[in-house]
Structure formats: structure tokens, C-alpha cells
Amino acid sequence: MNYQEESLRLHGEWQGKIEVISRVPVKNKDDLSLAYTPGVAQPCLEIQKDYDRSFDLTRRHNLVAVITDGTAVLGLGDIGPEAGMPVMEGKCALFKAFGDVDAFPLCIRSKDVDELVRTIYLISGSFGGINLEDIAAPRCFEIERKLKEICDIPVFHDDQHGTAVVVGAAVLNALRVVGKKIDEVKVVINGSGSAGIAIGKHLLNLGVKHLKMVDRYGILCEGVEMNPAQAEMAAITNPEKFSGKLADALKGADVFVGVSAPHIVSKEMIRSMAEGACVFPMANPVPEIEPDEAKEAGAAVVGTGRSDHPNQINNVLVFPGLFRGALDVRARDINEPMKIAASHALAGLVSPEELNKDYILPYAFDKRVGPTVAAAVAQAARDSGVARL
Numbered sequence: 001m002n003y004q005e006e007s008l009r010l011h012g013e014w015q016g017k018i019e020v021i022s023r024v025p026v027k028n029k030d031d032l033s034l035a036y037t038p039g040v041a042q043p044c045l046e047i048q049k050d051y052d053r054s055f056d057l058t059r060r061h062n063l064v065a066v067i068t069d070g071t072a073v074l075g076l077g078d079i080g081p082e083a084g085m086p087v088m089e090g091k092c093a094l095f096k097a098f099g100d101v102d103a104f105p106l107c108i109r110s111k112d113v114d115e116l117v118r119t120i121y122l123i124s125g126s127f128g129g130i131n132l133e134d135i136a137a138p139r140c141f142e143i144e145r146k147l148k149e150i151c152d153i154p155v156f157h158d159d160q161h162g163t164a165v166v167v168g169a170a171v172l173n174a175l176r177v178v179g180k181k182i183d184e185v186k187v188v189i190n191g192s193g194s195a196g197i198a199i200g201k202h203l204l205n206l207g208v209k210h211l212k213m214v215d216r217y218g219i220l221c222e223g224v225e226m227n228p229a230q231a232e233m234a235a236i237t238n239p240e241k242f243s244g245k246l247a248d249a250l251k252g253a254d255v256f257v258g259v260s261a262p263h264i265v266s267k268e269m270i271r272s273m274a275e276g277a278c279v280f281p282m283a284n285p286v287p288e289i290e291p292d293e294a295k296e297a298g299a300a301v302v303g304t305g306r307s308d309h310p311n312q313i314n315n316v317l318v319f320p321g322l323f324r325g326a327l328d329v330r331a332r333d334i335n336e337p338m339k340i341a342a343s344h345a346l347a348g349l350v351s352p353e354e355l356n357k358d359y360i361l362p363y364a365f366d367k368r369v370g371p372t373v374a375a376a377v378a379q380a381a382r383d384s385g386v387a388r389l
Contacts, residue, residue, distance in 0.1 A: 005220055017089040017293040018096070018105075023059070052388065057126065064103040064129040064323055066091045067120060069111055071136035072159070072194075075284060081107035084134055091133060092156075099320025099370050101327065113139050117146045124151050128327050128333075131319065132157040138196040138227045151363055154326045154334040155292045160198030161339055162315040163282075165322070166361070167199050167257060169204050170253035170280060170313050173350055173360035178276035179252060182207040186274070189216045189254045190246050191260035192230050200233055205336055206343060211237045212249045216260075221247050247272070254278065262286035268299035279346065280304070282313055310358035317346055317364060321373025328382070329387035337384040338377045345376035346359045 024035050033039050043057040050330055066088045070081035076379045088105030089159040095103035106123075110116050120130060120143075130153065132144060140157055147155040156162075175182055187208050189196050192215040200213055210223040213220040213233050220226065220234040221243050242249070246264070250256060251272045258265065258281040265281060273279075279299040281287035284306065291302045303311030322342050349362040349372055362369050381387040 011112045017086075017093045018103075018150050049064070052330075054125070055388075058125060059102060061128050061330065062100075062102050062327055063127045064095060064101055064131050065106050065120075065123065065127045066095070066103050066131045066133055067106045067108065068132075068134045069108050070134065071111060071139075071346070073134045078136065081109055084304060088133060091131070094316055095107070095131075095320055095323065097320075098316055098364075099324040099374070101320060101323050103203075108273055111139070113142050113146070116143055117150075120147055121150055124153055127153060128330070129154040129323055130158065131323070132159075134159065135194075137197075138229050140194050141197075141229045142161065151330050154323070154331050156323070156334045157194065157198075158319050160313055161196045161202070161334070161387060163195045163259070163320040164198040164202035165318045165339050165342045166313050166315060166346065167280065167282075168202050168340075169317075169346035170303050170311065170360055171203065171255060171257075171278065172343060172347040173205065173355060174255070174278040174280075175258060176352075176355060177357055177360065178278060178300050181206065183209050185254035185257040186210040186212075188212050188214060188246075188249045189257045189259070190249075190264070191258060191283075192226075192233065192306060193259070195259040196257075197229050199259065200237065202339060202343070204236065205340055209308075210239075212242065212253075213237050214246045214249050220238060220247065226257040234364060256280065258282055258288035260288060263289065265289040265294075267293055267297035270294050270299055273298070276300045278302075301360060303360065311360050311363070312359065314364050315368055317361065318342060318373065321370040322377050324370060325374035325377030328374060329389045331381040331386045332375075332388065333386045335373055335381075335384055335386055338380040338386075341380035342373050345373050348372075 024034055025031050047053045068084045068088055070084040071078045073079050073084040073087055085107050092103035095101040110272055145158045189200050192213050220230055221238055221241055222234045247269050250269045252274050254274045255278045260363055262283050277299050278301040279294045280303045281289050282305040288306045293300045303313050305313055350370055
């Protein structure tokens with residue numbers, strides 16, 4: 001199938017992937033008086049007296065806003081908010097299919113950080129969570145940080161943290177396959193944008209001690225010019241202050257994570273890694289190195305972002321269940337303990353008997369994924385004090 005041509009045809013036929021369906025009957029005078037005026041005044045007054053009633057007297061408890069400014073849509077770049085709408089609708093459809101979360105796409109015509117933050121904050125009272133999507137780095141870091149400071153509902157940039165959580169689960173299980181400990185391995189991440197930095201922080205929280213971040217100019221090292229988010233990572237990684245290019249960083253490394261560009265890793269680079277190397281070239285649709293080439297060069301475990309190879313590293317394994325868990329306990333935030341719990345829950349769905357070099361993550365359509373991640377996230381929210389329920 002030519003997915004591009006068939007998808008375009010179907011989008012014309014569908015004319016949108018989501019719709020609003022009433023949850024209540026409006027068929028007679030009593031129905032109208034209960035769902036709307038005069039009866040609706042009573043829940044309004046209850047919410048006026050107690051803000052938290054907005055969660056149980058409206059659908060807010062299950063609503064997530066999927067928000068973009070259209071500046072980093074898929075691999076297409078800055079194509080504008082309206083052009084990003086098909087992706088946001090698709091995300092909303094996945095929220096419903098995999099987490100029974102009602103999500104609405106909101107595409108905002110602004111690239112101004114403060115204007116975006118103000119706009120999102122002003123509408124946040126209608127939702128139980130905010131999912132930021134396809135917003136270019138480094139602005140995405142500042143937007144998320146500022147929103148988390150002022151919003152009392154979870155704010156989550158999936159391109160950063162959803163990716164980080166699923167990569168974390170993949171790394172945990174890949175290391176089990178090769179018999180290595182997470183606090184002893186050397187990890188290299190190529191790509192120091194939003195996804196790469198979030199993955200780096202998450203792996204550190206999972207126990208990685210030896211991490212090098214690489215961008216197009218080389219290994220991140222203090223003293224080199226870089227943006228604030230990269231400078232923050234340079235200060236907590238690469239303790240040996242090693243300099244050089246990607247090829248230098250990969251020598252003796254145990255784990256490679258790529259969120260960068262197609263075909264920039266050679267077989268020679270993979271051969272230079274430690275025995276039992278775990279390689280995750282996730283540039284999409286064309287990875288940093290083709291999986292077969294990585295295996296031919298000696299990689300023990302390989303995972304990509306593609307569905308036509310084993311070990312697909314897919315955000316759909318994370319965000320529906322993660323938001324489901326956060327919404328179920330009316331969390332005020334999605335914090336580090338919740339993300340760590342999600343990685344471990346996801347990894348734990350692959351039993352020791354099932355675990356092998358071609359099966360380190362459950363499949364996207366495994367019906368256990370959403371509920372298992374949700375339960376772990378909800379418990380972590382309670383344990384860390386951000387749950388209302």
C-alpha cells in the first residue's frame with residue numbers, strides 16, 4: 001500500500017478523525033431542562049462554591065488538550081498550525097483508542113513563548129491535562145516549564161517525555177538481554193534537541209551514570225557554545241569532559257540512542273562499540289543506521305521507530321496510559337516518579353520467558369499496555385503527593 005496516497009484519499013473521505021458525541025439524551029422538554037436551562041444552573045453554582053467539583057460535574061476529568069504551534073510537525077518542520085491539524089486529530093484518536101481519554105486538537109497561531117503560555121493557561125480550566133505536541137526546540141522547553149509553574153493540571157510535552165519513557169523501557173529490557181547493569185553502561189545519545197535532552201534526563205533518573213550527549217557539532221562539553229537546555233545537560237553529563245565527534249563518543253559505548261538524522265552512523269562506528277551493544281537508531285522514517293547493517297556490525301539488540309522492524313519504539317505505548325493514570329487520580333502534575341514508574345511498568349510487561357533480542361517491548365496493540373501504565377502512574381502520583389484522589 002502507498003500509505004501517503006491512501007491516507008490523503010481517506011482524509012478527504014473522513015473529513016476529520018474525531019467528532020463530538022453527546023453523552024446525554026436531548027429528546028424532550030425534561031431532557032432539555034436537565035441538560036441545559038434551568039437545571040444546569042445548579043451544577044454551575046456548585047462549581048462556583050467548590051472549584052474541584054468542575055472535575056466531577058463536567059467532562060473535564062477526562063479531557064486533554066492536544067496543542068501545537070505547528071513549528072515541528074513530524075519530520076516536516078515549521079509547516080504552520082493549520083497544517084499540523086491532521087497530526088493533532090490523529091493524536092486525539094489514539095488517546096481515545098488506547099486510553100479512553102477524550103482529547104481535542106488546538107492549533108495556535110503564534111510562535112511567541114509568552115503568548116502561547118498565556119493562551120494555554122487561559123483555557124486550562126476546561127481540561128484535565130495539557131499535551132504539548134510538535135513545538136520546536138528550544139522554545140518547547142521554556143513553554144512547558146512556564147506552564148508547569150502556573151497550571152494546576154498536568155502539562156506534558158510528548159515529543160520529549162513520551163519518547164523518553166518508551167526509550168527508558170527499551171533500554172531497561174535491552175540491558176537485561178545482554179546482561180549489563182544500567183549504572184555501569186556507557187550511553188551515547190545523538191541529537192540534543194527536545195527528544196534527546198528529555199531521553200538523557202530520564203536515563204539519568206533511571207540510573208545511568210555514564211552519558212554523553214552529541215549534537216551536529218560534537219559531544220556536549222562545558223565551555224562550548226550551546227543553548228541553555230544543552231548547557232544544562234553538559235553540566236550533568238560527560239564527567240570526563242571528553243570532546244570529539246559522534247564516532248569518538250561511540251568507541252567502547254554500550255548503548256546508542258539516535259534522535260537525529262538519517263544514515264549518519266556507519267558499520268565501523270557500531271563495530272567500535274562494546275560487545276553486546278544496544279543500538280536504537282530512531283530517526284524516522286530513515287534511521288541513523290539501517291537495523292540489518294547494525295546487526296551485521298555486531299549490535300546485539302536493535303530497535304527503531306519503525307513498525308516494519310522488531311522492537312518498535314513508539315510513543316503510543318506511553319501517552320494514553322500515562323494520561324489515563326494522571327486523570328484517574330486528578331494529578332496536578334506529571335512528575336519524574338510518574339515517568340520512571342511508566343518505564344518500569346512498560347518494561348515489566350515483557351516476561352523473562354518472552355524477553356529476547358527481537359522482543360524487548362510489548363506491541364502497541366497489546367491490550368495490557370494502557371491499563372498497566374495507568375495503574376503504575378496513578379500509584380506514583382499518589383506516592384509523590386501530586387494526586388487529588
